[in-house]
Amino acid sequence: MDVLPNGVELRRCAAGTSSARSRVVGDQAMLVAAGGEAHGAGHVSISKLRVLKMVGRRSLPALVEATIIPSILFYVFLVSVGPFAAMCATLAWSYGAVLRRMLSGQRIPGVLQLSVAGLTVRTIVGLVSGTFMYFLQPVATTLALALVFLASLRFGQPMIARMASDFCPLESGISGRPAVIRLFSGLTLMWAGVHLLSAGTTFAMLVSLPTTTFVALKSFVSLAITISAVLLTVSWAMRTARSENLVFAAVRASPSEN
Numbered sequence: 001m002d003v004l005p006n007g008v009e010l011r012r013c014a015a016g017t018s019s020a021r022s023r024v025v026g027d028q029a030m031l032v033a034a035g036g037e038a039h040g041a042g043h044v045s046i047s048k049l050r051v052l053k054m055v056g057r058r059s060l061p062a063l064v065e066a067t068i069i070p071s072i073l074f075y076v077f078l079v080s081v082g083p084f085a086a087m088c089a090t091l092a093w094s095y096g097a098v099l100r101r102m103l104s105g106q107r108i109p110g111v112l113q114l115s116v117a118g119l120t121v122r123t124i125v126g127l128v129s130g131t132f133m134y135f136l137q138p139v140a141t142t143l144a145l146a147l148v149f150l151a152s153l154r155f156g157q158p159m160i161a162r163m164a165s166d167f168c169p170l171e172s173g174i175s176g177r178p179a180v181i182r183l184f185s186g187l188t189l190m191w192a193g194v195h196l197l198s199a200g201t202t203f204a205m206l207v208s209l210p211t212t213t214f215v216a217l218k219s220f221v222s223l224a225i226t227i228s229a230v231l232l233t234v235s236w237a238m239r240t241a242r243s244e245n246l247v248f249a250a251v252r253a254s255p256s257e258n
Helices: 018-024 048-080 083-104 110-129 131-154 159-167 178-208 211-243
Strands: 008-010 029-033 246-253
Touching (some): 048 083, 083 110, 083 131, 110 131, 131 178, 131 211, 159 178, 178 211
Antiparallel strands (some): 008 246, 029 246
């Protein structure tokens, strides 16, 4: 068993065995350089399905909790009670999700933190100014995020490089490779465009559709844009990983981190 520079331990396992493969494709997997002596034999090659499974396991539960369930709650309360009840119910769910994790000692995902912060501001604005402003505020936030992504390129610190480890951990040193740096820059520019597209689409629906129709369609349209961008991101990242001869290796937290 080897300790990698970023404080995780690599599990050696026999090449080609089913137990090695099942451990490597689990939640605790890292992209490493193939063929290094420090990584033993427990490697699994890159594939789109494997990467999507990893991304899904690491991010889908938090995404459902932070965005999909609140959207469903809002729609149900909107059509059955009213807009103000819908705002309060959505905010209550999000605060409850944070409180549950705090009481159980679990880490609060970044997407949930951002969701709660955004919903708090939205609810205050919505209660004061009405539902139109409640839905307009996320459009402004999405535009601001697009500008943040673009600004991170201007300052030579691509936003995707900071977020990469949340979805697929990288061995120390890999993120500094020229091809990987180009990947992070390209994906940061692409996601800036995704945010601009999402903001424009949402605003167009907001000003042209009834509120109930807008609420019903918004989540599906936003999800379709996001899923398309994720698939493109994975394909682009896989091409770079293959060109750089990267593979998955199984890791686990070191005792000092538990």
